[in-house]
Amino acid sequence: MSIYLDNGATSYPKPESVYVSIAEYMRNNGASPGRGNYSRAMEADRLVYMTRKALCKLLCVPRPGQIIFTCNATESINMALKGYLKPGDRVLTTSYEHNAVARPLKMLETDREIKIGLIPSTPDGVSDMEWYQQELSKGVRLVVVAHGSNVIGCVTPLDEIVSAAHRHNTPVLVDAAQTAGVYPVDVTSVPVDMLAFTGHKGLLGPTGTGGLYIREGLELSTLKEGGTGGMSLSPFQPSDPPDRYEAGTMNIFGIAGLNAAVQFLLDTGVEVIREHEIELAQFLMDGLDTVPGVTYYGPSSAKDRLGLVSFNLEGQDPNKVAIKLDRDYEIMVRAGIHCAPQAHHLLGTAPGGALRVSLGYFNQREDIERLIDALREITYS
Amino acid sequence: MFLQSINVLDVDLCVQQPDKFVAHTRASADLREIMPYLNSMFRTSTYNHDAGSIKFTNDKIEYTIIGDKINIAKFINRTELHELLDWLKDLVNDTYDSRSEIIPMYVCRKPVPVLFIYNLLPKTNCQQCGEKSCMVFAAQLNKLEIDIEACPILSEPEYTANRRRLEGAFGAFS
Numbered sequence: 001m002s003i004y005l006d007n008g009a010t011s012y013p014k015p016e017s018v019y020v021s022i023a024e025y026m027r028n029n030g031a032s033p034g035r036g037n038y039s040r041a042m043e044a045d046r047l048v049y050m051t052r053k054a055l056c057k058l059l060c061v062p063r064p065g066q067i068i069f070t071c072n073a074t075e076s077i078n079m080a081l082k083g084y085l086k087p088g089d090r091v092l093t094t095s096y097e098h099n100a101v102a103r104p105l106k107m108l109e110t111d112r113e114i115k116i117g118l119i120p121s122t123p124d125g126v127s128d129m130e131w132y133q134q135e136l137s138k139g140v141r142l143v144v145v146a147h148g149s150n151v152i153g154c155v156t157p158l159d160e161i162v163s164a165a166h167r168h169n170t171p172v173l174v175d176a177a178q179t180a181g182v183y184p185v186d187v188t189s190v191p192v193d194m195l196a197f198t199g200h201k202g203l204l205g206p207t208g209t210g211g212l213y214i215r216e217g218l219e220l221s222t223l224k225e226g227g228t229g230g231m232s233l234s235p236f237q238p239s240d241p242p243d244r245y246e247a248g249t250m251n252i253f254g255i256a257g258l259n260a261a262v263q264f265l266l267d268t269g270v271e272v273i274r275e276h277e278i279e280l281a282q283f284l285m286d287g288l289d290t291v292p293g294v295t296y297y298g299p300s301s302a303k304d305r306l307g308l309v310s311f312n313l314e315g316q317d318p319n320k321v322a323i324k325l326d327r328d329y330e331i332m333v334r335a336g337i338h339c340a341p342q343a344h345h346l347l348g349t350a351p352g353g354a355l356r357v358s359l360g361y362f363n364q365r366e367d368i369e370r371l372i373d374a375l376r377e378i379t380y381s
Numbered sequence: 382m383f384l385q386s387i388n389v390l391d392v393d394l395c396v397q398q399p400d401k402f403v404a405h406t407r408a409s410a411d412l413r414e415i416m417p418y419l420n421s422m423f424r425t426s427t428y429n430h431d432a433g434s435i436k437f438t439n440d441k442i443e444y445t446i447i448g449d450k451i452n453i454a455k456f457i458n459r460t461e462l463h464e465l466l467d468w469l470k471d472l473v474n475d476t477y478d479s480r481s482e483i484i485p486m487y488v489c490r491k492p493v494p495v496l497f498i499y500n501l502l503p504k505t506n507c508q509q510c511g512e513k514s515c516m517v518f519a520a521q522l523n524k525l526e527i528d529i530e531a532c533p534i535l536s537e538p539e540y541t542a543n544r545r546r547l548e549g550a551f552g553a554f555s
């Protein structure tokens with residue numbers, strides 16, 4: 001049986017209820033939410049609302065209208081950055097961002113002449129807080145941080161980042177692509193201003209789903225305008241969220257799946273999932289320690305990291321190892337730069353990158369045992 | 382649970398405020414039984430016991446309930462509609478569960494004359510309430526289409542006595 005260890009890219013498998021919910025909706029409803037006055041369209045509306053509400057519960061968001069549906073974290077981040085930043089603005093960000101943050105910022109550097117400051121960091125992903133606080137006092141319009149790195153596996157201390165930024169009235173945008181669903185996220189107790197998430201990773205939903213939380217009182221200019229179902233006579237986009245930001249027919253099949261997925265997470269409990277991932281990650285790191293020539297990156301204790309570990313085998317091209325693992329052992333891991341070149345520069349692993357094992361709730365110890373056995377065979381061959 | 386669900390039948394533009402919506406919905410239970418209790422809870426309710434109908438305003442949203450039919454007016458979008466339905470369902474169920482603690486009110490409050498209201502207002506015509514003048518505010522309050530709280534001047538200390546009289550006239554916490 002094949003072993004899937006690339007949950008950081010997208011989670012697999014999904015809870016059974018996700019498959020059932022999508023198929024059920026496709027077959028038996030199929031209507032577009034927000035459009036039409038027949039009962040099935042009303043049911044579709046309710047489904048979208050219930051999904052927002054479930055996400056509110058999971059992420060501690062006060063009101064459903066503060067969750068904007070998008071097609072992934074990348075769209076959410078683009079919506080936030082391009083809707084908020086103005087020409088000449090200064091932005092601070094970490095040294096381990098995914099391209100979903102780094103590239104839109106680079107584009108805005110050219111288009112709007114924004115200035116980007118990278119918070120210096122150790123290879124373990126520990127940011128230089130003194131530097132950060134000093135820079136904040138010079139006037140910063142937005143702080144953008146990944147909650148968890150998809151390469152290093154480190155977790156950003158959001159409370160410290162947010163409280164320092166708020167002392168200077170600087171809002172914080174968080175990229176929770178790697179944490180939502182697998183690590184506690186609470187936008188009420190740590191009052192981030194915007195939080196981007198994707199539906200298909202830790203949230204266990206289908207691809208093509210995601211969202212942006214925007215705190216009450218913060219208004220972004222829109223990335224797109226178009227039909228919202230209501231107020232169709234008005235030539236302008238509605239001013240209130242979520243409709244303000246949700247032009248166009250939404251991915252209702254995806255949302256049907258996401259609704260079931262988030263319900264699964266709420267029923268299971270993020271703490272339970274987190275515990276499982278800590279246990280597996282520690283088991284994985286202990287196993288890697290027994291493979292000759294392995295260097296793994298990021299925090300050394302599983303409690304301080306996400307359930308993903310990047311590593312290299314001495315003298316081996318990570319890409320070739322990944323291909324061998326797949327072809328000879330049916331084990332799927334991800335090799336390369338993981339869309340986060342800055343993180344690999346920090347680790348000193350660019351340009352070849354590293355191998356990344358990213359665990360999920362449905363992985364078991366046996367999966368890791370088989371991976372470690374395979375890696376041992378590869379190193380000895 | 383007394384009220385299991387409220388299903389939306391249709392959503393339309395609001396005639397009074399064309400930038401808002403109205404919805405027709407149907408409750409899974411007939412709500413006549415709890416109307417006298419709701420009536421005693423809302424200062425702005427209009428209750429007709431014989432017809433089995435009640436109308437009240439909360440947070441600028443208008444609710445009209447006739448038997449198991451509920452119309453909701455002046456919400457901004459469908460997300461807000463569903464939030465309001467959740468709120469209403471909880472309110473109905475909480476009211477039902479605590480009905481032994483609430484004194485039911487079977488009669489409709491008498492309308493308070495516009496001039497009586499007007500004479501107690503600050504008469505600055507400052508429009509902070511969102512109305513064109515204090516007289517329009519008085520007329521709206523007479524129809525229970527605005528809340529006393531909408532006039533911020535009435536909350537200033539020098540208007541405490543006037544505000545109390547107004548609240549008293551509307552049968553609230555006097």
Ligand SMILES: Cc1ncc(COP(=O)(O)O)c(C=O)c1O
Pocket residue numbers: 008009072073074075098100101146148149150175177178198199210339
């Ligand atoms: C940290 C981080 N941010 C953003 C993204 C982008 O997610 P998506 O491709 O779903 O937009 C990813 C996923 O690859 C990620 O790991």
Ligand code: SF4
Pocket residue numbers: 502503504505506507508509510511512513514515518531532533534535
């Ligand atoms: S806010 Fe009060 S004082 Fe001002 S116009 Fe309205 S009712 Fe009159």
